[in-house]
Amino acid sequence: MAGAAAHENKMCAMTCCPCNLDVEKVKSLSNDPKFICESCGRVANQAENLCRPEAL
Numbered sequence: 642m643a644g645a646a647a648h649e650n651k652m653c654a655m656t657c658c659p660c661n662l663d664v665e666k667v668k669s670l671s672n673d674p675k676f677i678c679e680s681c682g683r684v685a686n687q688a689e690n691l692c693r694p695e696a697l
């Protein structure tokens with residue numbers, strides 16, 4: 642499905658259900674968090690990995 646990749650880059654999408662969870666990938670994207678998601682409270686190094694990023 643074309644265009645599906647963008648949402649899969651979001652921490653929220655990556656961690657929403659166990660079948661999607663790639664812990665190593667999530668760890669590498671959140672080992673030095675600079676942003677928190679206003680929607681689900683997850684943290685990430687880059688704003689682009691969150692659906693509603695807010696600077697920490």
Ligand SMILES: [Zn+2]
Pocket residue numbers: 652653678679680681682683691692693
């Ligand atoms: Zn979120």
